[in-house]
Amino acid sequence: MLHGSNRKIALLLFLGVYLFSGLSRVGTSFDSRWTVYIAMSLWRDHDTNLDEYKDAMRETHWYALECVDARGNVEVLKADTCKGHWYNSYPIGGPFLSTPLIVAAVGVMHALHPAIGRFHSSDPNLQGFFDADFDKAHAVIEMEVASAFLAAAAVVIFWIGGMFLQRNRAVWLALLFALGTSAYSTAGRGMWQHTPSVLLLAIIIYLLLRAEQRPRLAAWAGLPVALAFTVRPTDSLFVVIFTAYVAVRHRKYLLPYLLAAAPVAAIFLAYNFSVYHQMFSPYYHSDLKGFFPHYWPRWGLGLAGDLVSPSRGLLIYTPVFLLSIWSMIRREWNTPLSPWLASLALLHWLVVAAYISSWWGGHCYGPRFFTDMTPIFTLFLIPYFADWDRMRAAGRAAFLALVLIGAAIHLRGGWSSAVYRWNIDPANVDMHPERNWDWSDPQFLRTQSREHSFH
Numbered sequence: 001m002l003h004g005s006n007r008k009i010a011l012l013l014f015l016g017v018y019l020f021s022g023l024s025r026v027g028t029s030f031d032s033r034w035t036v037y038i039a040m041s042l043w044r045d046h047d048t049n050l051d052e053y054k055d056a057m058r059e060t061h062w063y064a065l066e067c068v069d070a071r072g073n074v075e076v077l078k079a080d081t082c083k084g085h086w087y088n089s090y091p092i093g094g095p096f097l098s099t100p101l102i103v104a105a106v107g108v109m110h111a112l113h114p115a116i117g118r119f120h121s122s123d124p125n126l127q128g129f130f131d132a133d134f135d136k137a138h139a140v141i142e143m144e145v146a147s148a149f150l151a152a153a154a155v156v157i158f159w160i161g162g163m164f165l166q167r168n169r170a171v172w173l174a175l176l177f178a179l180g181t182s183a184y185s186t187a188g189r190g191m192w193q194h195t196p197s198v199l200l201l202a203i204i205i206y207l208l209l210r211a212e213q214r215p216r217l218a219a220w221a222g223l224p225v226a227l228a229f230t231v232r233p234t235d236s237l238f239v240v241i242f243t244a245y246v247a248v249r250h251r252k253y254l255l256p257y258l259l260a261a262a263p264v265a266a267i268f269l270a271y272n273f274s275v276y277h278q279m280f281s282p283y284y285h286s287d288l289k290g291f292f293p294h295y296w297p298r299w300g301l302g303l304a305g306d307l308v309s310p311s312r313g314l315l316i317y318t319p320v321f322l323l324s325i326w327s328m329i330r331r332e333w334n335t336p337l338s339p340w341l342a343s344l345a346l347l348h349w350l351v352v353a354a355y356i357s358s359w360w361g362g363h364c365y366g367p368r369f370f371t372d373m374t375p376i377f378t379l380f381l382i383p384y385f386a387d388w389d390r391m392r393a394a395g396r397a398a399f400l401a402l403v404l405i406g407a408a409i410h411l412r413g414g415w416s417s418a419v420y421r422w423n424i425d426p427a428n429v430d431m432h433p434e435r436n437w438d439w440s441d442p443q444f445l446r447t448q449s450r451e452h453s454f455h
Contacts, residue, residue, distance in 0.1 A: 006162065009171060010155045017178045018151035021188040024414035027125070027143035028189040030363055031064060034088040035191040036138040038095035039102035048092060048275075049085035056135060057086065064089050072277030089283055090193065092271060093230030097196050101145045106134050109141070142190045149195045150188040153375070154178035156202040160379060163209060164333075169385045177378040180406045181318050182371040185413025186364065193232040194371035200228040200235075202375045204242060208337050211250060218250035222260030230268045232372065233284045234351055241344045249336055290354030302359030306352060306369060309360070310442035311422070311435065317366040317409050317444065320402035324380040332383040341376045348373055360436045363423040365413040365443065409444045418446045 029035075037053050050057065050065065057065060058080065067075045069084035076089070088095070113132040121127045128136025154174045161170030177183055187195040203224045211218040225242050228235035246257045272280055290299030307313050315322050327333055328342040352369040353359050361368035370377075384391070384399060391399070412419050422443040423429050429436065 013158055014151040014155050017154045018147050021147035021150050022144050026414050026417055027139045029139035029142050032191040035095045036102055036134055036141050039099040042099050043103045049087055051086055074282050094193050094196050098145050098191055105141045105144055146191050146195045147188050149199050153199040153202045156206050160206050164382050165385050173385055180410055181374045183374045185410040186368050186371045196231050197235055197372045200224040215250055218246050219253040219256035219260055222257035226261035226264035237347050241340055245340045288354040290356045295356055298356040299354055302353035302356055305359055305436055309436045310439050312360045312367055314367040314370045318406040320406055321377045324377040327380040327383055333380050345373050345376050360433055365419055412444055418448050419443050422446045
């Protein structure tokens with residue numbers, strides 16, 4: 001049970017993280033650029049197709065869109081010749097979960113319009129906000145909603161930390177997660193698939209840890225586990241790992257766990273059959289070629305790149321997570337769930353690197369593909385916070401140095417538009433992935449850009 005003081009701290013933590021992230025300079029509406037449109041389509045028209053936004057589709061050259069005909073056949077077109085309906089090619093889970101907040105944000109924007117409509121900005125996204133035009137302001141809306149998801153995840157990390165740490169140290173753990181990792185520089189910048197995935201993973205871990213004292217909570221974990229799969233295909237690993245954990249650790253509650261997941265699974269499958277006439281959309285059929293022997297050299301490159309490349313390496317951008325890995329190896333965070341979480345992180349690394357055609361995550365900032373795992377890596381730092389008073393001065397200094405280096409790097413993702421221009425300057429990183437290994441031009445050190453704050 002949360003005491004009154006803990007509730008106040010949780011509220012202050014939520015507000016602080018939300019305001020810092022929501023007022024950051026840079027928002028990244030890249031792959032997520034249709035999230036606001038889908039939410040408004042759900043609210044207004046009770047469907048998820050984007051047919052009514054033809055002007056916006058033309059402006060973006062039909063990016064991340066697919067044409068689906070009445071038989072469920074899918075075409076990726078670059079012209080307005082669709083003989084069916086236009087849908088976003090990315091999973092529906094994230095837009096669905098964010099719809100209430102997006103609709104509320106648009107409502108607030110309209111309510112403020114009489115007061116802010118007189119303001120002007122050279123940034124077209126902010127001007128769209130002043131004009132109460134969600135089409136032009138979609139990147140601003142996304143960043144605010146994503147910041148709310150980030151703040152909620154930080155609160156859950158605080159609650160988890162409070163099970164093992166003094167209250168003030170649990171706060172520092174939550175702040176490290178929220179401001180010093182890809183949770184801030186990716187999940188907080190826009191409604192990427194990772195944004196709800198991070199929150200759902202934190203909730204799952206919280207429920208399963210609390211289930212050690214209240215076993216019935218293990219059953220409720222089925223709900224966020226199922227939701228996570230609707231958000232991102234790689235979250236299928238959540239389904240495998242956490243279902244196995246409940247079957248082993250809380251077998252009595254396995255059936256209730258499955259029943260909690262069943263409504264989400266039923267709705268998700270029904271939606272897919274109604275649109276695609278099959279269980280899953282094409283996006284869930286990703287080709288993980290790295291697992292085939294012929295591609296093992298390229299898989300090895302991806303495995304190394306996702307950890308230590310200068311522009312996409314997890315341990316370059318968040319060096320304190322090297323201690324998290326050490327904690328996993330030494331089993332220093334001793335809970336029944338810990339080895340399962342370490343296994344999940346390992347499997348996630350193997351799977352995302354096997355996506356050899358884009359192991360670097362396309363146009364983004366830093367180790368985007370590891371964003372989903374930030375709650376796990378953060379929680380494996382708990383032993384260092386718990387033993388802080390017993391650590392030598394040199395050890396504490398080294399720990400703080402690693403944290404501050406990572407925080408400085410990730411803060412650039414929220415305040416510098418120059419780092420995003422790196423993706424296309426001097427060459428498109430998707431066409432020249434060798435740039436991810438160029439130590440003479442690492443993304444986090446970019447300082448020049450002529451781009452707007454929002455992209």
